[in-house]
Amino acid sequence: MAASPGGTPAPAVEPLSPQPAAHTPEPGSDSRAGRLSFCKKVCYGIGGVPNQVASSATAFYLQLFLLDVAQIPAAQVSLVLFGGKVSGAAADPVAGFFINRSRRTGSGRLMPWVLGCTPFIALAYFFLWFLPPFTSLRGIWYMTFYCLFQALATFFQVPYTALTMLLTPSPRERDSATAYRMTMEMAGTLMGAAVHGLVVSGAHARNSCEDAALLGPVAISPDATRLYSIAAAVVAVTYPVCSGVLHLGVKEQPEPSAPASSQSLGFLAGLGLTVRHPPYLRLVISFLFISAAVQVEQSYLVLFCTHASRLHDHVQSLVLTVLVSAVLSTPLWEWFLQRFGKRMSAVGICVMVPFAILLAAVPTAPVAYVVSFVSGVSIAVSLLLPWSMLPDVVDDFQLQHQHGPGLETIFYSSYVFFTKLSGASALGISTLSLGFAGYEAGACKQAEQVVVTLKVLISAVPTCMILTGLCILLIGPAPKPGHLPPSQDTSRRLSLRRRTSYSLA
Template identity: 25%
Template sequence: MSDAPQSPTSFQLPALTPSTQMAYGAGTVGVSMTGNILVFFVLFFFTDVAGLPADKSALILVVGKVMDAISDPIVGWLSDHTDSRWGRRFPWMIFGVVPFALCFVAMWMIPNLGTDGLFFYYATLALIFNTAYTVIFLPYVALTPELTFDYNERTQLNGFRFTFAIGSSILALALAQGIFRLVPDIAQRYLVLAVITAAIALGTMYWSVRGTWQRVQLMEQYRRQHKQRYQPRLSLLQQVQIIFSNRPFLLVMGIYLCSWLGAQLTAVVMQYFVVSWMGLSDFVFTQFALVVQGTALGMLFIWSRLSRRWGKRTVYALGIGLWVVAQAGLFFLQPGQVGLLFCLGFMAGLGVSTAYLIPWSMLPDVIELDELRTGQRREGIFYAFMVMLQKLGIAFGIYIVGQALSLAGYIERVPGSPPAVQPDSALWVIRLVIGPFGTVLLLGGLILAYFYPITATVHAEIRRQLEAGDRQQIPTETKP
């Protein structure tokens, strides 16, 4: 007799209410706002506000990202096996958000410690903050399968999540734009922005917990009633073997890594590009970032509809193709071409939304393929490893950029002084990261997407076999 869990489709659950879906989406606001602010501003803050060298500034970010990546599978495993009266995920979210918010505020303070003291101060905060980030974010993401068994409702939940994520990124940039205009002191600008963002993060996380609590309890009652069991404990080695035996997952991970490494590195160096190369102000930079994020938000729903008609690979190719043109065009942009700068930002935003939508919409297909092969659903494992490897890739990329700027002679700003005039070598590094380097990464994502094997037809066959309870035959196009 099979010991596989009974199919959740053997009973009925009430549909998710809009308020529950809104509450779930709200959980991403804090991490999205803080993450967006860090990506766009923190390296520039370290070098041109706090006065740290570029290589040490990049090393701080690498230390934080590596810790963030290492903690992903650990926190994922611990939250899977947490036993409390609040459930498995909620204790992490409730208690982790307080140190998360406090560390974020402290990261934008500039104590009088000297260069070495500041380095250790920010490096320590980066370790604590990124650990706290994982503590709240990974249990939050893992709530998706605990809110519904329904395939389409899970897609809707992720739609709410990404809508809130992009919307909160736009809110962060809009706040930055307003604060940069109203607060004359450059150091105080970032601290005010951090305090407001931390308060929003606290409020939205508790909204998410309160708004999803009853649904999770209801799901738990159904699990007990129908003897549904969570997946068995697996060793780290077993988890790694599962991940690297699934070729479509490796392709999805590569697609996501290429897209987001290109996006994150561009975002990190973009303020240098606008201020040092284009000769524009921080205020103009926030306007440019708003154009990119606003376009991405508007296109999210359009690409989602088109993907149902044309397929995920086709939509990804169209979006990234537009982004490649914009990314390459930034390299040739000259000071004074402000209008063209914003046109390229709009074009890039058309593609950025596909980097949000498509890889994460491919991941459930990969998870169902694994279920077909093994008879078990392993959402936590796949989500944890995808996020972990993405963070390690970004950490490596940021470190390379920081080292390149340092070797190119980038001049950090002395606190309280105007921006330094950068040597041609530093300007070339900034332009190369913006243009050719980012373009190559995006092209790499396109190549990997071409080989992604789970088409709509293949996915329909996977679903048919799952519903029929036939786990012996794997669609041939998905075999590694």
């Protein structure tokens, strides 16, 4: 790692050998102040559940709802998905700007943002699944509430994820809290897909599609509106409940004081520095492709099973298989990345590639369940890895630049901004391709061009994105040990060098 500008080589830092590194204490790791109790980790993890519950339901079922229940054209659905994702992406730097300038209150600097957004997100989410009585302006209705929901969810998620840096000074405890958060969020993802899917399953009964000659749109189930409203209300309630648990169980720690020689940066100046930091830049660009691939895979699984294969009766089971596999494999991936390193763990993302191609070629039930299980394992590491690497990148940046506190919000918000923007582009273009292929909203049977398009979207598109992202993530300059600023004490220098050795620095 290179020295900071103007820094002098530290005279007494020797190369790390396995034995000394293993016994060198990390900051806060041996003190009670640096440790997080099991209860605090669980409460922190619960705070991230609502967004994952809602995101899971929208990822798997929103396209199906808009196309086959609201019955708006595929081109309008493309605009709704693209506009909503862009709205969420645009809200990230705005959230980072305002949160970075906010003052600390009795509840902290980040917690008030989480609590303040909670009731508004719940309302926006409920109306996103509400079927208005008019038909001509439904596209505008769903565009409005999807944009509102995505923007508010961003103002909820940015301070919540940045709170990781203010839970404890111990890097191992932060990694542990991240693993708890990811496990609870995976459980929320599972709950969201399961509850929403079970409630609305009656809205997509195939009784009216038994006539194979029926190609045009069919009337939706009379209970569809009620079922989707019930599912939306159940998910919306999780926001106030889980936010209350987070507030009661977690206390935001005061930010460390900046060194006397450092200067606090404004948001735009800080953003300009962060996006030029090579480890951060490589992390962001690689996960632009990987996260977009995961979103495409999730969004088109239900449509593929419904219209491009004879797996309609297995939709709920396949979705649950994906999510159960992801939940169960998250702790295993956390152990793996601690044991073998985070760069090595990234290889696990590409496991889904051959199986996704196999599903498109052989869309049978046994193959579909195997693919769903393997996809869940890959999705788990693709979600855990960037959030585990970000604290390392932030620490590496702070070592080189020595700026004041607050930059962690910029790192987190800009990362979410870029990944959401890539997801918006991928989903918008792919849904628009369905329109070009001739997708007919509400139809029982789609044209052959639509079936081929769905097969490409479920296999070839995610494969290319994942391989591209992994090439960027793994093919790069090897970490180079360097000299650290003399202002850091020896134990902190050794600890930070061990931690950044896991990252892309």
